[in-house]
Amino acid sequence: MSLEPVLARIDADLPGATDRLLELLRIPSISTDPAYKGDCDRAADWLVADLKSIGFDAEKRPTPGHPMVVAHGDGDGPHLMFYGHYDVQPVDPMNLWNRDPFDPAVEDTAKGKVIRGRGSSDDKGQLMTFVEACRAWKAEHGTLPAKISFFFEGEEESGSPSLIPFMKDNAEELKSDIALICDTGLFGDSTPAIVTMLRGLLGEEITITGPSKDLHSGMYGGPAMNPIRILSQIIASLHDENGQITVPGFYDGVEELPPEIAAQWQALGFDHASFLGEVGLSVPAGEHDRTPLEMIWSRPTCEVNGIWGGYTGEGFKTVLPSKAHAKLSFRLVPGQDPHVIRDNFRNHIRTMVPFDCEVAFHDHGASAASKMSIENTAFEKARIALSDEWPNPAAYVGCGGSIPIAGYFKEVLGTDAMLIGFGKDDDQIHSPNEKYDLSSFHKGIRSWARILDALSK
Amino acid sequence: MSLEPVLARIDADLPGATDRLLELLRIPSISTDPAYKGDCDRAADWLVADLKSIGFDAEKRPTPGHPMVVAHGDGDGPHLMFYGHYDVQPVDPMNLWNRDPFDPAVEDTAKGKVIRGRGSSDDKGQLMTFVEACRAWKAEHGTLPAKISFFFEGEEESGSPSLIPFMKDNAEELKSDIALICDTGLFGDSTPAIVTMLRGLLGEEITITGPSKDLHSGMYGGPAMNPIRILSQIIASLHDENGQITVPGFYDGVEELPPEIAAQWQALGFDHASFLGEVGLSVPAGEHDRTPLEMIWSRPTCEVNGIWGGYTGEGFKTVLPSKAHAKLSFRLVPGQDPHVIRDNFRNHIRTMVPFDCEVAFHDHGASAASKMSIENTAFEKARIALSDEWPNPAAYVGCGGSIPIAGYFKEVLGTDAMLIGFGKDDDQIHSPNEKYDLSSFHKGIRSWARILDALSK
Numbered sequence: 001m002s003l004e005p006v007l008a009r010i011d012a013d014l015p016g017a018t019d020r021l022l023e024l025l026r027i028p029s030i031s032t033d034p035a036y037k038g039d040c041d042r043a044a045d046w047l048v049a050d051l052k053s054i055g056f057d058a059e060k061r062p063t064p065g066h067p068m069v070v071a072h073g074d075g076d077g078p079h080l081m082f083y084g085h086y087d088v089q090p091v092d093p094m095n096l097w098n099r100d101p102f103d104p105a106v107e108d109t110a111k112g113k114v115i116r117g118r119g120s121s122d123d124k125g126q127l128m129t130f131v132e133a134c135r136a137w138k139a140e141h142g143t144l145p146a147k148i149s150f151f152f153e154g155e156e157e158s159g160s161p162s163l164i165p166f167m168k169d170n171a172e173e174l175k176s177d178i179a180l181i182c183d184t185g186l187f188g189d190s191t192p193a194i195v196t197m198l199r200g201l202l203g204e205e206i207t208i209t210g211p212s213k214d215l216h217s218g219m220y221g222g223p224a225m226n227p228i229r230i231l232s233q234i235i236a237s238l239h240d241e242n243g244q245i246t247v248p249g250f251y252d253g254v255e256e257l258p259p260e261i262a263a264q265w266q267a268l269g270f271d272h273a274s275f276l277g278e279v280g281l282s283v284p285a286g287e288h289d290r291t292p293l294e295m296i297w298s299r300p301t302c303e304v305n306g307i308w309g310g311y312t313g314e315g316f317k318t319v320l321p322s323k324a325h326a327k328l329s330f331r332l333v334p335g336q337d338p339h340v341i342r343d344n345f346r347n348h349i350r351t352m353v354p355f356d357c358e359v360a361f362h363d364h365g366a367s368a369a370s371k372m373s374i375e376n377t378a379f380e381k382a383r384i385a386l387s388d389e390w391p392n393p394a395a396y397v398g399c400g401g402s403i404p405i406a407g408y409f410k411e412v413l414g415t416d417a418m419l420i421g422f423g424k425d426d427d428q429i430h431s432p433n434e435k436y437d438l439s440s441f442h443k444g445i446r447s448w449a450r451i452l453d454a455l456s457k
Numbered sequence: 458m459s460l461e462p463v464l465a466r467i468d469a470d471l472p473g474a475t476d477r478l479l480e481l482l483r484i485p486s487i488s489t490d491p492a493y494k495g496d497c498d499r500a501a502d503w504l505v506a507d508l509k510s511i512g513f514d515a516e517k518r519p520t521p522g523h524p525m526v527v528a529h530g531d532g533d534g535p536h537l538m539f540y541g542h543y544d545v546q547p548v549d550p551m552n553l554w555n556r557d558p559f560d561p562a563v564e565d566t567a568k569g570k571v572i573r574g575r576g577s578s579d580d581k582g583q584l585m586t587f588v589e590a591c592r593a594w595k596a597e598h599g600t601l602p603a604k605i606s607f608f609f610e611g612e613e614e615s616g617s618p619s620l621i622p623f624m625k626d627n628a629e630e631l632k633s634d635i636a637l638i639c640d641t642g643l644f645g646d647s648t649p650a651i652v653t654m655l656r657g658l659l660g661e662e663i664t665i666t667g668p669s670k671d672l673h674s675g676m677y678g679g680p681a682m683n684p685i686r687i688l689s690q691i692i693a694s695l696h697d698e699n700g701q702i703t704v705p706g707f708y709d710g711v712e713e714l715p716p717e718i719a720a721q722w723q724a725l726g727f728d729h730a731s732f733l734g735e736v737g738l739s740v741p742a743g744e745h746d747r748t749p750l751e752m753i754w755s756r757p758t759c760e761v762n763g764i765w766g767g768y769t770g771e772g773f774k775t776v777l778p779s780k781a782h783a784k785l786s787f788r789l790v791p792g793q794d795p796h797v798i799r800d801n802f803r804n805h806i807r808t809m810v811p812f813d814c815e816v817a818f819h820d821h822g823a824s825a826a827s828k829m830s831i832e833n834t835a836f837e838k839a840r841i842a843l844s845d846e847w848p849n850p851a852a853y854v855g856c857g858g859s860i861p862i863a864g865y866f867k868e869v870l871g872t873d874a875m876l877i878g879f880g881k882d883d884d885q886i887h888s889p890n891e892k893y894d895l896s897s898f899h900k901g902i903r904s905w906a907r908i909l910d911a912l913s914k
Contacts, residue, residue, distance in 0.1 A: 033772065093671075096671075216886055217758075218656065218857045222758040223752050272680075284680045285680060286679035303674045303775075305773070305778075307767060308764065314491065316489065317762060318859075329674060329775055365773070399675075400679070430671070
């Protein structure tokens with residue numbers, strides 16, 4: 001089966017592929033907010049119908065949360081399992097969007113055409129690159145070059161609570177020769193990247209209770225402890241003057257980067273100044289003796305993702321609140337055990353709360369970091385196929401984000417996973433005005449067609 | 458004109474007086490939230506109509522904000538100006554109310570009957586004690602024992618932006634022999650109190666901007682500065698290890714209490730343990746070498762009244778936010794200039810913000826502390842009248858809250874002000890389930906009847 005006509009068909013069908021993606025983007029499948037449960041279900045139905053239309057045996061599979069979509073094709077050869085997620089992040093603050101996040105469109109920008117809308121890059125646009133590659137291949141040759149399966153979840157943006165139980169319950173069906181995951185980005189604008197190292201994620205919510213009820217700050221201000229003051233002391237203390245995290249034992253087991261990987265990263269010529277400059281910053285905020293690229297790809301971090309307490313509306317209210325809250329997350333690297341870190345964090349916080357006040361913790365999920373097995377020959381085949389499509393040769397890179405599915409494929413199913421994606425740093429994923437370059441979408445589809453070809457040989 | 462029949466009429470008309478208060482409480486006159494502008498106007502109309510029904514020449518007077526209510530009676534003798542405010546605090550968090558805050562009712566409790574609802578104590582219930590005293594006097598004797606005026610505002614809970622301009626524009630009309638203000642409390646359950654010292658209030662809102670937009674914490678966590686981290690460092694640094702405020706020059710001009718006042722306060726037998734114990738606390742949070750009563754009545758403080766930033770909804774979102782916000786207030790004592798302290802605070806904060814991040818300030822009002830002129834003979838007359846009504850003799854006390862109107866009467870009109878009120882510490886003003894004891898309302902009305910009698914002689 002020849003690759004060239006498949007690529008030509010992909011080029012010709014780009015308008016159709018774009019329309020299909022826009023249809024999927026119109027479904028507001030926000031998994032973290034129960035109000036959108038029905039929309040998550042609709043997105044799963046849409047995918048099942050679309051995969052059936054290409055000849056896949058596709059099913060929506062229930063879970064205690066949002067459903068999975070599992071589909072199997074009729075091809076022969078190596079078994080390739082493609083993973084993506086159809087759920088998206090919340091859209092607030094709405095006022096910063098230049099259009100309705102769920103009324104997507106192709107927009108002309110100074111940097112070229114982009115598909116604008118929530119989920120365009122993370123992960124509906126990326127997910128559809130693989131679907132469209134299969135559609136083109138099937139349309140051109142009547143069959144696929146390999147045994148291809150799809151596995152889409154709808155809870156990736158809310159901690160994937162159903163994922164491991166589902167994988168365990170359906171292990172035989174989901175095992176494959178390699179899992180392909182499209183949820184990452186290019187390096188820069190034109191260097192395709194295969195991720196070989198992913199950070200883990202630990203999410204915690206803390207609630208500090210000071211007085212047993214909201215008080216008048218004129219009547220109690222001074223003698224009554226303000227929980228916002230305690231929470232601020234805790235957050236302020238989590239980084240030391242060198243930018244290191246102060247949770248006891250936090251760096252236990254964290255390894256330095258192997259010199260050859262460090263050298264390869266160095267050679268990528270990452271522009272640290274532009275990376276920060278694009279978001280209006282100039283001073284790296286993390287560990288003082290690390291470069292931003294090291295911080296993102298290979299160092300553990302701690303962020304406050306949300307904080308609230310007291311009166312936050314219009315005007316002013318002289319309240320001394322009873323409670324203050326924060327959502328925090330730790331990005332973890334290989335060698336760190338999320339459960340040990342959670343225990344250490346909670347014990348550390350408890351020592352900072354006055355004995356007449358209280359702290360409560362809420363668990364928002366934990367996943368360890370993962371390292372890929374690049375000894376699997378699929379990695380080198382894919383690297384060469386990607387290098388054929390793009391201006392620059394493909395690179396093995398790290399990733400600051402947490403895509404625990406890669407580790408789960410290995411741990412639960414014994415399957416190696418390969419992460420290849422076409423997002424860009426300016427895609428504004430998780431932010432207002434998310435976009436996916438039309439060129440990412442187009443060349444992403446072509447890239448998968450090439451990788452399918454390479455892996456089938 | 459005899460006092461006794463007036464007191465008897467007050468006792469007989471308590472059910473009617475209570476019904477009238479409930480009517481006023483049903484109007485949700487939240488001044489800080491523009492959504493309730495029409496309701497503030499309705500509350501003013503209600504007061505005008507009620508005062509007219511007692512024979513006052515009452516008018517609603519427009520301002521750039523919520524209207525004033527001004528009314529004049531037809532009596533002779535000394536001119537007494539009564540001040541109160543018809544606006545109320547916001548009601549969130551709604552889920553902590555045991556009834557609709559604007560569907561008030563008289564409830565039986567273990568401690569006796571209470572009037573439950575937003576504004577029942579602060580300040581509609583208190584304001585109506587004076588109106589009802591006048592109603593009874595007028596009904597009994599056909600006239601009032603003094604020349605009585607009313608001056609009600611609707612912006613007290615949102616910084617009184619229109620108050621000083623209105624007082625200046627209507628200075629001749631508003632001048633009187635003494636201003637009477639009912640917006641304070643009893644000392645304990647049965648000791649009437651005349652406030653001779655009030656703290657001032659300085660309100661500030663700060664917004665820290667880190668990155669120019671919300672970021673993905675996986676992609677930027679580590680190198681990009683998180684504004685919540687800066688804000689927490691700022692808040693954590695505002696108190697030192699002894700509980701003192703660290704803003705430079707904050708204590709300049711703050712005087713120690715005169716020994717005779719300190720001795721008088723000592724004699725009140727304030728129960729510090731119960732004061733904190735009632736709100737679930739046991740460790741005083743303020744200056745380590747001060748008692749809670751000193752902290753509240755005579756020491757300046759700093760509180761965070763609200764904080765917010767990042768994702769605060771259901772679930773979790775791994776955002777690294779662009780902005781973080783806090784509303785802070787300082788309670789000030791005589792000798793402190795609010796404008797100097799605002800400048801010092803802002804300059805101090807600016808030194809704590811990294812040069813590639815930004816801080817913006819929003820002014821939420823400033824008023825200096827005030828000390829009353831107890832040389833005015835009205836103070837001693839009122840003290841004796843109050844002592845006749847209540848089980849314990851009346852005391853001269855301080856007040857932790859900020860009622861800038863007292864200072865304005867002196868500064869703008871040259872009129873001494875006397876603060877007498879019947880609230881209790883457990884009234885939950887500014888909090889869910891605000892109440893006013895029916896006994897506070899009843900004996901409050903009787904107290905004003907006695908004071909009117911005393912001041913007219």
